[in-house]
Amino acid sequence: MANEAIFKKGMSLLAGGVTLITTGTDAARRGITATAVCSLSANPPSLIACANKDTGTAKAIIETGVFAVNVLGENHRDLSMVFAGATGISGEDRFQHGNWAAHAHNVAYLEDAVAVFICETVQQISHGTHYAFVANVKDVILINENETPIAWLGSSFHNLSPLD
Ligand SMILES: Cc1cc2nc3c(=O)[nH]c(=O)nc-3n(C[C@H](O)[C@H](O)[C@H](O)COP(=O)(O)O)c2cc1C
Structure with missing residues (x-):
């Protein structure tokens, strides 16, 4: 097995889009970056x-079977x-920040996200500290298509610009 510290260092070089995974409605809302x-x-x-098994969000997704993936833009750094x-x-207190709405599939989503994927879990894989939720996408909401999403690389946010 690879050394954990080297694994983390290597993964820090893999740039990723930044999202909020949210589930539930009203007082049962839960979410993580x-x-x-x-x-x-x-x-x-x-x-x-x-999602890490210890998060309230992973536990809530197991209960609801539905979650939203909210793609973040530059104005969402504080929210992330x-x-x-x-x-x-x-817990639910996180939702006092940001502009939230309830989707017809009974899940909270970020009204001013770049895009939102409404997902229904079809398989839940347990591996180490995390669950991998395999999900069908029931709805895609393209809210701010022209806004550039942000990326996470080497423990900091980056904005993206075309190479040419
Ligand atoms: C940029 C960034 C990306 C993250 N990505 C993940 C992720 O993909 N899965 C995950 O379980 N936690 C991820 N985390 C950590 C969770 O957001 C954090 O552990 C979570 O908010 C804790 O929630 P809890 O209070 O419900 O335990 C990430 C954190 C940051 C700052």
Whole structure:
């Protein structure tokens, strides 16, 4: 097995889009900042999202079977820190920050995200400290398509610009 510290160092070089994974509605809302989200298949439209087993969000996704992946833009940096737990705010209190709405699939989503994927879990894989949720995408909301999403690389945020 690779050394954990070297693994973390290597993964810090893999730039990732920054999202909020959210689940539930009203007082049952839970959410975390997450970069471990990737496309799985276009047919059926599906993705994989990974969440630490200890998070309230992972536990809530297991209960609801539904979650939203909210893609963040430059104006969401502070919000991503709230949902990373960096400000000491937990549970539903995190949703006092940001502009939230309830989707028809009974899940909270960020009204001013760059884009939102509404997901229904079809498989839950337990591996080490995390669950990988394999999910079908029930709805895609393109809210601010022209806004550039931010990326997380080497423990800091980056904005993205074309190479030429
Ligand atoms: C940029 C960034 C990306 C993160 N990505 C993930 C992720 O993909 N999966 C995960 O479980 N936690 C990730 N985290 C950590 C969680 O956001 C954090 O542990 C969570 O908010 C704790 O929630 P809790 O209070 O419910 O335990 C990330 C944190 C940051 C700052």
